[in-house]
Amino acid sequence: MIETKLFGKKTKNPTILASGILSVTKESLERVAFEGAGAVTTKSLTPDSRKGHEGPNIIEVDCGLLNAMGYPNPGIKDGLKEFEDWKMKEPLIISIAGKDEKEFSELASAVEKSKTKCTAIEAVISCPHTPGYGLMAGQSDPESVGRITSAIKKKTKIPLIIKLSPSTPGEVAAAKEAEKAGADAINMGNTVGPGMKINIERKKPEIGFGCGGLSGPAMKPIALRCVYDIYSEVKIPIIGTGGITTGEDMIEYMMAGASYVGIGTAIHYRGMSSFRRISNEAATWLESHGYNNIKDIIGVAHG
Amino acid sequence: MAEYPMITAKITKIQKEGGKATTYELAHEFNAEPGQFIMLWLPGTGERPMGVSDNNPMTLTVAHVGTFTDEMKKLNEGDVLSFRGPMGHGFTLPEKPGKILVVAGGTGVVPTHLLAQKAKKDGHKVYVVVGAKTKADVCYEKKFKKIADELLISTDDGSKGFKGNAVQAAEKMIKKHKVDAVYSCGPEKMMRFLAELCKKEKLPCQLSLERYMKCGIGICGSCMIGNKRVCKDGPVFNGEALLTSKEFGKSKRDAGGRKIDL
Numbered sequence: 063m064i065e066t067k068l069f070g071k072k073t074k075n076p077t078i079l080a081s082g083i084l085s086v087t088k089e090s091l092e093r094v095a096f097e098g099a100g101a102v103t104t105k106s107l108t109p110d111s112r113k114g115h116e117g118p119n120i121i122e123v124d125c126g127l128l129n130a131m132g133y134p135n136p137g138i139k140d141g142l143k144e145f146e147d148w149k150m151k152e153p154l155i156i157s158i159a160g161k162d163e164k165e166f167s168e169l170a171s172a173v174e175k176s177k178t179k180c181t182a183i184e185a186v187i188s189c190p191h192t193p194g195y196g197l198m199a200g201q202s203d204p205e206s207v208g209r210i211t212s213a214i215k216k217k218t219k220i221p222l223i224i225k226l227s228p229s230t231p232g233e234v235a236a237a238k239e240a241e242k243a244g245a246d247a248i249n250m251g252n253t254v255g256p257g258m259k260i261n262i263e264r265k266k267p268e269i270g271f272g273c274g275g276l277s278g279p280a281m282k283p284i285a286l287r288c289v290y291d292i293y294s295e296v297k298i299p300i301i302g303t304g305g306i307t308t309g310e311d312m313i314e315y316m317m318a319g320a321s322y323v324g325i326g327t328a329i330h331y332r333g334m335s336s337f338r339r340i341s342n343e344a345a346t347w348l349e350s351h352g353y354n355n356i357k358d359i360i361g362v363a364h365g
Numbered sequence: 366m367a368e369y370p371m372i373t374a375k376i377t378k379i380q381k382e383g384g385k386a387t388t389y390e391l392a393h394e395f396n397a398e399p400g401q402f403i404m405l406w407l408p409g410t411g412e413r414p415m416g417v418s419d420n421n422p423m424t425l426t427v428a429h430v431g432t433f434t435d436e437m438k439k440l441n442e443g444d445v446l447s448f449r450g451p452m453g454h455g456f457t458l459p460e461k462p463g464k465i466l467v468v469a470g471g472t473g474v475v476p477t478h479l480l481a482q483k484a485k486k487d488g489h490k491v492y493v494v495v496g497a498k499t500k501a502d503v504c505y506e507k508k509f510k511k512i513a514d515e516l517l518i519s520t521d522d523g524s525k526g527f528k529g530n531a532v533q534a535a536e537k538m539i540k541k542h543k544v545d546a547v548y549s550c551g552p553e554k555m556m557r558f559l560a561e562l563c564k565k566e567k568l569p570c571q572l573s574l575e576r577y578m579k580c581g582i583g584i585c586g587s588c589m590i591g592n593k594r595v596c597k598d599g600p601v602f603n604g605e606a607l608l609t610s611k612e613f614g615k616s617k618r619d620a621g622g623r624k625i626d627l
């Protein structure tokens with residue numbers, strides 16, 4: 063009913079742990095897989111280690127979370143070592159974040175040569191709150207997306223997912239450029255924003271970095287619309303990410319055109335078993351509506 | 366609505382403690398279970414997990430060990446502190462009144478003090494070991510004296526109380542009082558030895574751990590020990606379960622997630 067395949071590899075359901083959530087260590091990813099995720103994504107790895115921004119790093123806002131982590135990670139070398147010997151049957155996706163196409167191609171090369179076996183590489187070019195990266199470096203512009211995608215594809219045969227932003231105009235053009243340059247899938251998308259919360263007692267922004275990306279139900283309509291529009295224009299599969307908290311949210315994204323769904327913030331609301339619960343709810347919905355294969359609903363909202 | 370809204374409260378009292386630690390009392394009545402923690406926010410500096418030693422008035426005791434806690438030295442009575450919480454999974458006391466041993470190392474006195482208070486209120490006999498390197502580092506002697514059925518202070522150099530480490534002192538108290546359960550917070554290496562002692566003595570023990578934490582709400586994954594989140598599944602864990610961990614008392618992760626020795 064909800065089994066699917068990710069780049070030829072069987073997965074028990076279309077849910078994927080979104081990058082940056084509970085993905086610092088291999089044992090953390092193993093637990094997430096055990097809790098029901100169909101596939102998992104590592105913390106984004108950069109060429110050198112980074113401490114990330116000072117806290118508060120994640121705060122609650124109405125119907126979502128604001129986060130500005132700032133890519134804390136041990137660097138590509140130690141990061142790849144951390145995820146060596148991945149033995150779970152759930153596909154492992156390695157997330158990479160570079161400052162420019164040169165860094166992205168070096169990171170891709172390191173993954174290609176590494177002993178760490180992954181099903182896909184996810185290149186994130188859409189972080190809204192880290193100087194030098196993503197939106198703060200204009201990486202989500204269609205022309206930049208094409209350049210970064212080509213640079214990575216030259217270095218590796220591992221399937222490539224490009225993670226776009228739902229916050230910048232031109233996301234459909236960016237997806238088309240990624241497809242043209244050889245990307246194997248689109249992840250729509252990153253957090254929205256950046257957004258802000260001001261603590262009125264302290265008269266200061268509550269996020270340590272000042273602003274942060276918005277995730278959770280508050281942003282769902284935006285990322286969902288982006289998935290819908292991208293599905294109309296590209297043929298490669300789409301991972302829909304943004305605010306998926308229930309099985310019905312997952313069905314909605316898949317009707318908009320997503321083949322898989324990214325999940326992160328739901329863990330805050332429903333715990334680590336969110337993956338299993340969301341999948342089960344989606345399966346129940348499909349059954350009660352006469353479907354026997356989840357793939358049959360992909361893109362049906364386009365009628 | 367936020368599960369953990371930011372709370373701001375005025376500091377009513379600042380007091381020096383042993384080991385160059387400082388105690389801050391706030392004009393706030395809190396609701397932490399013993400062992401739960403807060404994320405303390407210093408605007409412009411950052412956010413760190415901190416224990417709570419008393420709910421009314423809410424009390425924190427902080428060892429000045431880095432830039433964040435050094436920044437706290439600038440605070441005066443009348444200034445405010447902001448925090449989110451209580452967070453995490455704290456200590457669980459035995460259902461029936463019995464005899465418990467509380468072992469505190471250094472500023473491990475903080476969550477264990479709140480525990481001792483609650484245990485006493487619930488009708489348990491409460492025995493306490495407070496361990497420190499030397500006499501000047503002993504914290505909470507007066508506070509524990511008010512609660513404990515017996516308080517044993519241990520110093521590594523013998524400058525006060527029992528000469529030896531906190532685990533040796535704990536062994537003495539376990540034998541003397543035939544306690545039913547052991548609770549601890551302190552240096553992790555010390556707690557590993559304590560867990561081994563409790564295993565040998567067939568005593569249940571609960572230990573409070575510390576890890577680098579970024580979110581405090583179980584999302585970011587920076588505080589993992591094995592496949593457990595210290596902020597959400599912990600910070601209090603069962604000692605016997607911890608002994609199966611390769612990391613307990615041995616290694617932790619730095620801010621970037623790299624494994625480092627304890």
